[in-house]
Amino acid sequence: xxxxxxxxxxxxxxxxxxxxxxxxxxxxxxxxxxxxxxxxxxxxxxxxxxxxxxxxxxxxxxxxxxxxxxxxxxxxxxxxxxxxxxxxxxxxxxxxxxxxxxxxxxxxxxxxxxxxxxxxxxxxxxxxxxxxxxxxxxxxxxxxxxxxxxxxxxxxxxxxxxxxxxxxxxxxxxxxxxxxxxxxxxxxxxxxxxxxxxxxxxxxxxxxxxxxxxxxxxxxxxxxxxxxxxxxxxxxxxxxxxxxxxxxxxxxxxxxxxxxxxxxxxxxxxxxxxxxxxxxxxxxxxxxxxxxxxxxxxxxxxxxxxxxxxxxxxx
Numbered sequence: 001x002x003x004x005x006x007x008x009x010x011x012x013x014x015x016x017x018x019x020x021x022x023x024x025x026x027x028x029x030x031x032x033x034x035x036x037x038x039x040x041x042x043x044x045x046x047x048x049x050x051x052x053x054x055x056x057x058x059x060x061x062x063x064x065x066x067x068x069x070x071x072x073x074x075x076x077x078x079x080x081x082x083x084x085x086x087x088x089x090x091x092x093x094x095x096x097x098x099x100x101x102x103x104x105x106x107x108x109x110x111x112x113x114x115x116x117x118x119x120x121x122x123x124x125x126x127x128x129x130x131x132x133x134x135x136x137x138x139x140x141x142x143x144x145x146x147x148x149x150x151x152x153x154x155x156x157x158x159x160x161x162x163x164x165x166x167x168x169x170x171x172x173x174x175x176x177x178x179x180x181x182x183x184x185x186x187x188x189x190x191x192x193x194x195x196x197x198x199x200x201x202x203x204x205x206x207x208x209x210x211x212x213x214x215x216x217x218x219x220x221x222x223x224x225x226x227x228x229x230x231x232x233x234x235x236x237x238x239x240x241x242x243x244x245x246x247x248x249x250x251x252x253x254x255x256x257x258x259x260x261x262x263x264x265x266x267x268x269x270x271x272x273x274x275x276x277x278x279x280x281x282x283x284x285x286x287x288x289x290x291x292x293x294x295x296x297x298x299x300x301x302x303x304x305x306x307x308x309x310x311x312x313x314x315x
Contacts, residue, residue, distance in 0.1 A: 024087025196312025252305025
């Protein structure tokens with residue numbers, strides 16, 4: 001992967017504004033929507049009150065990921081926000097299991113855009129633009145039909161705005177006038193990798209088990225049965241997975257996604273993301289076999305350069 005020649009200072013020092021309109025969505029309605037979804041994802045959906053959100057993964061019966069998503073609980077619906085290219089996949093997966101429940105599934109990717117404010121001043125910029133900033137896992141209702149949530153997944157404050165598509169450009173202009181610096185979505189990649197946050201389609205795919213990708217934040221261990229629970233419970237009880245998403249520090253050029261990691265003649269992992277960090281240099285994420293997860297372990301790349309295994313997030 002190439003380094004991103006982007007000025008990311010706004011994300012680290014003030015507030016950058018990223019247009020994540022490519023994100024996709026599925027909507028669930030009907031009186032049994034929560035109980036149905038509760039049995040389909042790793043999170044405690046029935047325990048979420050209206051006006052709250054949580055991260056979750058949808059898995060196959062073998063525990064492999066179909067998609068990851070944020071579940072937003074609205075008064076009359078559940079809104080599933082997922083990565084670009086995974087809305088139809090998630091919709092199709094859920095539809096196959098919706099049989100007798102009093103609930104309906106709808107693709108909703110064309111209804112709302114997602115704008116992301118990232119940086120220490122993100123909450124202040126949102127407030128200056130007249131948007132309420134929620135705390136914890138609350139979802140706030142803003143003007144003109146917007147919804148907002150806040151998190152610090154990337155190591156700095158982030159405020160995400162779900163805006164009706166027709167109002168996206170006007171809101172972008174308002175946020176820029178309030179002090180946000182417009183940046184391409186790729187500018188977020190370095191912060192994401194530094195924070196050790198995997199991305200579906202890059203660091204997770206259809207054979208990934210959530211625990212391999214450090215997605216414990218999306219797993220509720222006390223909830224009832226859900227699709228894939230048996231595998232996840234078995235791995236949890238065993239106390240280890242065969243491979244795990246780890247931090248990597250590179251000595252050479254940034255490797256491409258899928259580049260093999262070797263220990264001697266043995267392939268022991270692969271690279272999934274790589275960026276040039278202003279604070280940490282050439283770093284990335286990748287899956288490493290459990291026998292080689294000890295921080296400081298040196299692995300070889302095909303070009304002769306090395307990757308040193310480290311813990312996440314990068315510090």
